[in-house]
Amino acid sequence: MPQEENDVKTMTCRQLGGPCDERFERQTADEVIEAQDRHLREAVRAGDASHREAHDEMKGRWRHPRQSMAWYWGVKRTFAELAEG
Numbered sequence: 001m002p003q004e005e006n007d008v009k010t011m012t013c014r015q016l017g018g019p020c021d022e023r024f025e026r027q028t029a030d031e032v033i034e035a036q037d038r039h040l041r042e043a044v045r046a047g048d049a050s051h052r053e054a055h056d057e058m059k060g061r062w063r064h065p066r067q068s069m070a071w072y073w074g075v076k077r078t079f080a081e082l083a084e085g
């Protein structure tokens with residue numbers, strides 16, 4: 001089996017500032033962030049109030065990308081330090 005297909009790491013909604021333990025298994029931090037954004041949008045659309053605060057923060061990050069770099073690099077660093085698998 002090719003190595004790159006196994007090169008997946010897992011982060012949770014909670015690690016990304018959200019309220020639940022939904023797991024995102026992706027190859028890059030950017031893909032994890034994308035998956036979390038989609039998860040937050042879907043949760044809020046489904047009426048899940050517990051995800052609203054994280055959803056608003058996510059929207060704020062897109063509006064103010066410069067101020068959000070610390071969050072972004074924190075996620076990148078956490079992801080880089082994760083064990084694979």
Ligand SMILES: [Zn+2]
Binds near residue numbers: 019021022
């Ligand atoms: Zn969640």
